[in-house]
Amino acid sequence: MAAFHHISLLTKDRHENVRFYTEILGLRFVKNTVNQENHRMLHYYYGDYQGSPGSVVTFFLVPYLGNRYDNQQYISTIGLKLPQDSLAYWQDRLDHYDISYTTNDRQLRFYDSDQVSIVLTETDLPSLPLEQQVKNEIPAEKQILGLNSSQIHVGDPVATSAFFEKFLGWTTVDQRIQLNATDFLDILPTESEEASRMGRGSVDHIAFAVANDAELEKLHQRAKEQGWNIEKLVSRGYFKSLYIREPGGNRMEFATLTPGFTIDEPLESLGESFALPPFLADQRAEIEAQLYPES
Structure with missing residues (x-):
């Protein structure tokens, strides 16, 4: 079955970003590293205790980052899944932090400090296995399980749906690709002819999980043939990735499950x-010397 690997966004405020995703949402800060395309830019990763594929939300830190403009093509929404009987706990938690939210059936919708939905x-x-539970105040049976949804907004949803159908065999039904029993991707139409502009809270890409290097190479060959x-096809160290622009212009990543985040620091002290x-x-010395100063 298909599954998410991670989702990556942009933020300007590292302190508020860490506070929101660790203190409020209870994710573990699993990696403090650098953007491999721009060594001046920090790259923060959050996830379950192990930083398991499918649990990870990442942010590129860009001081003085401007507003985003979501127009002709963009990705939006971090959908996260909760274990059974945990919704009331999360309503109380959001109330405690004075975060406004709306409810719909078994869902809570709200915004982070960058106005990310x-x-x-x-x-x-069920709740996370013991080895994936984050050591914090949130009871194990209430902790976030991982990613379960996002949205691709494009001018021509039919072309984007056709990409996923031809390339991966994923069918779109009523604007939705159902990846597995709980997880899905929505493909939604936009009306604007203006180009989008990246800014605070913009999603840079969605990444989908690929079993191993051999399967990733098969995808690479298929993408070339089609x-x-x-x-690019590139090793990020923690995983190997294939990046493709879907027909609407949004970046899709396909990333391997291994080797994971313990290649450069122990599991116990990740992040x-x-x-x-x-x-x-x-x-290291050159990279550390050139990092963007905080805004």
């Missing part, structure tokens, strides 16, 4: 130091 959906799933807009994957380790 967050949706918490209660499922019938003539899709391939950006506690500025980490660099092995191929960047010898550039």
Whole structure:
């Protein structure tokens, strides 16, 4: 079955970002590293205790970042799934932090400090396994399980749906691709002819999980044969990734499940130091010296 790997966005305020995703949502800060495309930019990762694929939300930190303009094409919404019988707990938690939200059936919808739409959906799933539970005040049986939805907004939803159908065999029904029993991707129409502009809270890409390097290479070959807009195939150290622009212009990533976040720091201390994957380790002094100053 298909599944999310991670979702990556932009923020300007590292302190508020960490506070929101760790203190309020209770995710673990699993990696403090650098944007491998721009070594001046920090890259923060949040997830379950292990930073398991499918649990991870990441942010590129860009001081002085301007407003975003979601027009002709953009990705929106971080949908996160909750275990059974946990919705009331999360309503109380959001009330405690004075966060406004709306409710719909088993869902809570609210916004982070960058006006990113967050949706918490209660499922019938059990709580996280012990080894994935984050060590914080949120009871194990109430902790966020991982990603379960997002939205692609495009001028021509038919073309985007056709991409997923031809490339991956994922069918769209009523504007929705159902990835598995709980997780889905919505493909929604936009009306604007103006180009979108990245800014605070913009989603840079959605990443989908791929079993291993061999399966990723199969996808790469298929993308070439079918003539899709391939950006790159690259190792990020923590996983290997294939980036493709779907026909609407949004970036899709396909990322392997391994080797994971423990290649450059121990599981017990993930996120506690500025980490660099092995191929960047010898550039540490230069990278640290050139990081963007805080805004």
